[in-house]
Amino acid sequence: MTTTAEAIVIGGGVMGASILYSLTSKGIKNSILLERSTVGSGSTGRSSGAIRMHYSTEVNARLAFKSLEVFANFDEIVGGDVGFVETGYMVFAPDHAKEGFRDNIEMQRAVGIDTRVVSLDEARELAPAFRLDDDEHFAWESRSGHADPSATASAYISKARSLGAKIILDTPVLSLDIGETAAHRVVTENESFEAPIVVIATGPWSGEFLSRLGIDLPLLPT
Incomplete structure (x- = not known):
């Protein structure tokens, strides 16, 4: 099954949540956020704020x-x-x-x-x-x-959802296929998604994620 969207955000920390809010508030209502665990479960939940x-x-x-x-x-x-x-x-x-x-x-x-x-x-x-x-x-x-980082992420998520965004939790992204045309394909275990805009907001795990695309980003979580 493939779901299409105007934009996909990978990562549900405070950065991904704020990006999703910005997209929806600018009129890109058909946006999807994919998070491998729960909102703010990565570095956001460990931030000093x-x-x-x-x-x-x-x-x-x-x-x-x-x-x-x-x-x-x-x-x-x-x-x-x-x-x-x-x-x-x-x-x-x-x-x-x-x-x-x-x-x-x-x-x-x-x-x-x-x-x-x-x-x-x-x-x-x-x-x-x-x-x-x-x-x-x-x-x-x-x-x-x-400020409270987790509350900030949750507030952005709530507002984005009210504007039409879809938030999908407990869904790790397995692969990202960069399209030669307008659409890019994001693959999870149970479903695939396509959108012309894909934003990677995976924080300190971005190095690991981008390595799957052949991109060397010297960044590791500590």
């Missing part, structure tokens, strides 16, 4: 900044309580890395992120339980915090 924007590459900083606005207004944008708490976030750097550290802060501020370099005394006021040394450098993001 930190929401922060300190990255050394601009594209990651921009993505994190955009995601902060979603988490801060999650119930309004997606629906549901994902437990976002704005605690602030402190970043440390050793003295030998101070130039790159300050360059990162300047880049992040240019993006629009509320971050700034703070002195040792202020860092101690912000984080009195931390042991801080005078040969370290510090930055503070006032709007960062944490």
Whole structure:
């Protein structure tokens, strides 16, 4: 039996769930998510849930900044309580890395992120339980915090389902055949699926999965 769809997402962690939501919210209603176990059963269920924007590459900083606005207004944008708490976030750097550290802060501020370099005394006021040394450098993001990763994945899944997506659990993908035309074929034990769009969102298991396609991605779960 073969089921056709507009898009297929492989992987039911928070990334796969958010991708599925994005597809359906943009009008690709006939979307299917395939998960080998349960929603959030992989690295999502083991995540600390930190929401922060300190990255050394601009594209990651921009993505994190955009995601902060979603988490801060999650119930309004997606629906549901994902437990976002704005605690602030402190970043440390050793003295030998101070130039790159300050360059990162300047880049992040240019993006629009509320971050700034703070002195040792202020860092101690912000984080009195931390042991801080005078040969370290510090930055503070006032709007960062944490959220519940599993609740986030579940909320995205619920919204995507309400928009027409189909979620199939306990269904490992056995193979993926890249079509020469528009359709790609995803094969599971009991059923096959075809779609012009297939998104692989298998997290740290992507290296193992892609090796079946002859793609060498040096990524292993630890």
